[in-house]
Amino acid sequence: MKKREWVENNKDKVIGYRRKSTEKNNERSKQWYLNNKKLALKNSKEWQRKNKDKVKIYSKCSVAKRKKVKGNFTIEQWEFLVKEHNNKCIICKKSPPFLDNNLTQELTADHRIPISKWNIWIKNHPEIKYLCNDIENIQPLCQSCNSSKGTKIIF
Numbered sequence: 095m096k097k098r099e100w101v102e103n104n105k106d107k108v109i110g111y112r113r114k115s116t117e118k119n120n121e122r123s124k125q126w127y128l129n130n131k132k133l134a135l136k137n138s139k140e141w142q143r144k145n146k147d148k149v150k151i152y153s154k155c156s157v158a159k160r161k162k163v164k165g166n167f168t169i170e171q172w173e174f175l176v177k178e179h180n181n182k183c184i185i186c187k188k189s190p191p192f193l194d195n196n197l198t199q200e201l202t203a204d205h206r207i208p209i210s211k212w213n214i215w216i217k218n219h220p221e222i223k224y225l226c227n228d229i230e231n232i233q234p235l236c237q238s239c240n241s242s243k244g245t246k247i248i249f
């Protein structure tokens with residue numbers, strides 16, 4: 095029997111199987127999260143020291159939370175975004191490390207639509223479905239472009 099025919103004749107089985115495998119995946123990722131959470135806590139200090147740039151992202155998220163800015167992004171999403179931009183600042187197209195006053199700087203997570211302009215912006219752009227601090231509103235910038243950009247909106 096051809097595969098398509100088989101699937102057609104065994105729809106219930108196929109749907110059941112798919113459902114089961116999704117459940118299994120959910121269970122697995124829950125487990126993965128728990129395992130890694132434990133590990134992360136255990137190595138927290140050590141990890142923070144080795145991952146200063148990631149710590150910065152975390153603090154970016156908590157600053158946003160304090161300011162009651164909605165949305166959130168994870169380190170994984172940030173790393174994916176940076177990779178998507180070939181590890182380059184989207185304005186000057188340079189890659190880190192950036193040397194600034196003898197300090198090594200990594201790319202910084204900048205809000206494309208600044209927090210201060212967000213509320214007005216979404217009123218005029220109802221098509222935007224993400225939240226201010228979601229990864230969709232984040233872009234990688236070097237420190238110097240970030241400070242000279244200020245609250246301008248670039249795309």
Ligand SMILES: [Zn+2]
Pocket residue numbers: 183184185186187188235236237238239240
């Ligand atoms: Zn730059």
